[in-house]
Amino acid sequence: MSSKDETGWLIKDVRVIDPFRNVDSIEDVCVDGDKIGSASERKDYVPVDGQGLWLVPRLIDMHVHFREPGFENKEDLQSGSRAAAAGGFTAVCTMPNTHPVIDIPSLIQWQQDQAKNMGLVHIFPIGAISKGQQGQELADLYQMTRAGAVGFSDDGHAVMDARLMRAALSYSTTLGRPIIQHAEDHELTAGGVMHEGSISQQMGLGGIPEEAESVMVWRDVELAGLTGGILHVAHVSAPGSLEALEYAKRRNLRVTAEVSPHHLLLTDAAIREWNFNPVTKVNPPLRTEGTRQLLIQAVRQGLIPVIASDHAPHHQDEKELPYDEAPFGISGLETFIGAIFSVFMVDGLISPLDLFRRVTVGPHKVLGIHYPGLTPGAPADFTLIDPQMRWVVDGKKFYSRGKNTPLQGTRLQGRSVATMVNGEWTMRDQEVLK
Amino acid sequence: MQDLLDLESLSKQDIIGLLDLSQNMVEILDRPIKKVPTLRGKAIVNLFFEPSTRTRNSFELAAKYLSADVINVQKSGSSVEKGETLWDTARNLAEMAVDGVVVRHQVSGVPQQLADILDVPVINAGDGSHEHPTQGLLDALTITQAKGSLAGLKVAIIGDVLHSRVARSDIWVFLALGADVVVSGPPALLPQKYEEFGVEVTADLHRALTDADVIQVLRLQRERQSSKELPSLWEYHLRWGITSHSLSWAHPDAIVLHPGPQNRGVEIDSEIIESSRSRILPQVRNGVAVRMAVLFRLLGGGHDE
Numbered sequence A: 001m002s003s004k005d006e007t008g009w010l011i012k013d014v015r016v017i018d019p020f021r022n023v024d025s026i027e028d029v030c031v032d033g034d035k036i037g038s039a040s041e042r043k044d045y046v047p048v049d050g051q052g053l054w055l056v057p058r059l060i061d062m063h064v065h066f067r068e069p070g071f072e073n074k075e076d077l078q079s080g081s082r083a084a085a086a087g088g089f090t091a092v093c094t095m096p097n098t099h100p101v102i103d104i105p106s107l108i109q110w111q112q113d114q115a116k117n118m119g120l121v122h123i124f125p126i127g128a129i130s131k132g133q134q135g136q137e138l139a140d141l142y143q144m145t146r147a148g149a150v151g152f153s154d155d156g157h158a159v160m161d162a163r164l165m166r167a168a169l170s171y172s173t174t175l176g177r178p179i180i181q182h183a184e185d186h187e188l189t190a191g192g193v194m195h196e197g198s199i200s201q202q203m204g205l206g207g208i209p210e211e212a213e214s215v216m217v218w219r220d221v222e223l224a225g226l227t228g229g230i231l232h233v234a235h236v237s238a239p240g241s242l243e244a245l246e247y248a249k250r251r252n253l254r255v256t257a258e259v260s261p262h263h264l265l266l267t268d269a270a271i272r273e274w275n276f277n278p279v280t281k282v283n284p285p286l287r288t289e290g291t292r293q294l295l296i297q298a299v300r301q302g303l304i305p306v307i308a309s310d311h312a313p314h315h316q317d318e319k320e321l322p323y324d325e326a327p328f329g330i331s332g333l334e335t336f337i338g339a340i341f342s343v344f345m346v347d348g349l350i351s352p353l354d355l356f357r358r359v360t361v362g363p364h365k366v367l368g369i370h371y372p373g374l375t376p377g378a379p380a381d382f383t384l385i386d387p388q389m390r391w392v393v394d395g396k397k398f399y400s401r402g403k404n405t406p407l408q409g410t411r412l413q414g415r416s417v418a419t420m421v422n423g424e425w426t427m428r429d430q431e432v433l434k
Numbered sequence B: 001m002q003d004l005l006d007l008e009s010l011s012k013q014d015i016i017g018l019l020d021l022s023q024n025m026v027e028i029l030d031r032p033i034k035k036v037p038t039l040r041g042k043a044i045v046n047l048f049f050e051p052s053t054r055t056r057n058s059f060e061l062a063a064k065y066l067s068a069d070v071i072n073v074q075k076s077g078s079s080v081e082k083g084e085t086l087w088d089t090a091r092n093l094a095e096m097a098v099d100g101v102v103v104r105h106q107v108s109g110v111p112q113q114l115a116d117i118l119d120v121p122v123i124n125a126g127d128g129s130h131e132h133p134t135q136g137l138l139d140a141l142t143i144t145q146a147k148g149s150l151a152g153l154k155v156a157i158i159g160d161v162l163h164s165r166v167a168r169s170d171i172w173v174f175l176a177l178g179a180d181v182v183v184s185g186p187p188a189l190l191p192q193k194y195e196e197f198g199v200e201v202t203a204d205l206h207r208a209l210t211d212a213d214v215i216q217v218l219r220l221q222r223e224r225q226s227s228k229e230l231p232s233l234w235e236y237h238l239r240w241g242i243t244s245h246s247l248s249w250a251h252p253d254a255i256v257l258h259p260g261p262q263n264r265g266v267e268i269d270s271e272i273i274e275s276s277r278s279r280i281l282p283q284v285r286n287g288v289a290v291r292m293a294v295l296f297r298l299l300g301g302g303h304d305e
Ligand SMILES: [Zn+2]
Pocket: A155, A156, A157, A182, A234, A235, A283
């Protein structure tokens, strides 16, 4: 395609699904420079045929691990950003469990500078709740907020100390940013590597009970009530957690939650099917079919307003270890859209607008980030999706350094075919352009 | 049969075939000259990531009675510490041109992972809390010798069933051969979900032992105390120890098994070990016979299928 310099793009006859404006209709979308323009102005646009495609603005994945600094053999900001572009994301939130931990304003600033230089994806960093994620002392949350942090988490670990959690939640009211809890009682999960149930008992693998998560969610909901704090529960995977969320909703507490695509698509039966291959090892672990159905229902009902990948890339060597010794995590950015499509769209469990609300408006609200939707003057951040495309997952072709996916060989439907960030294509036809 | 990784996936027919073959091997062990030339020229590696002299010796003797060459490889510590992946381990073995690998590992599933990479037969000599298939077979053989058959017997497995690879292999083989299986021990150490497979799960030792024909007593790992799952060993003995008192609840002809080594005075009293009820010594002998049968079946060539 011949690109005319700095003129702009006109995406014609595309199905616009814009949860920010609550719009689902066939439109033309035009891009002027780095902004959305208005198609009425006569100008020299490069046309793009949008027939049969969906266009969704500002897809954001609010839970990714890009591993830099410290673990660049697993991923770095560039490989992670390319994976995000390939997966159709225009923005991500990076978790701070790097080495060193992202717990000071200069590191928050540095990540955003890197993202700007690369121009692949907006990075909205998450800072640590506690210094060094040690769970002992609060990090400087205000200064990190000033530097651009949009939330705080000790992800990878839970904040076990209730007194520290109380302090963090109460401080969050002064920042307008959420405290994102990786909810897990470490005493209850010690030695566990998969969901505790019939299959863990058959396979002789250490179990992680659902209650290890839900006891922590209940505690945190109570602390959110005590403090009025802003709590967001990461990667929910337990029925008891959903009940705690319902309770919080009834009391109008400022509590939200996210779920990961792998918990919506897979169950602990996958661990048997993969025959001890640790590619299925993830924390929280893949649960039972009953829990999976409850999570799907909670997304449909809006109890869970966010879907986030928990993209956790690992080096191949680490996934060739014995199950107990292999690290937890799934490389999830590049299968995200196909996975949620396959769960919700194929059977029509939810409208496209409601599904994408959980990857656009939902996380923006949780994090307190403003985006106006596809209106003239808005940053031209959007994704073109082919809802009919059927494809087979092959981790070896990922842009991410983490090839670890239990969806290897799985047939999915729905895929991002082009991504634009600030008016520039970052991916077209599965090829990342930067 | 390409590998012996677990008993869960073995058919009843395969199990019976292996037990019949094991009984033939027992007869070879009774001969004054035990060595047969069946596996001459074959090389077997005993790859032990977790030390176990008893099991290793048993496999080594079994291989030697069949005239195979045996190499013992002892590895300790985690793969992470050694910087070695399972893929490296497997490739190194393949380069040594061995004909079979016997593997023991402290992590469940490692024999399966190795079998996925290796072309030669892999025999699981115990993996984590998963399975210990040759132990399950030797227990079944021991019971069959004493009782004629497992069909219709009540077999009680007592102790830390949740973390026991022996119990898991026992359960599958006993169920396959038609026994009624009940497991008992402290509730936190019982696999509650096993009721789904038709196993009775009860913390009540009296209930478990009443009219039992066979009692398999599991070794109590002392680290269960530090992991907060148990009170004192003495209290364990009081409630789940096999003593002449608790044994009196069982069928008068009940036999007692233990995979060894025993914690005397904890899970079982010395007087039971030394009584006529005990089949602990035949278990050891049968262990060699079963391992001979497994090696023969997997490495003997041409015989099977
Ligand atoms: Zn987490």
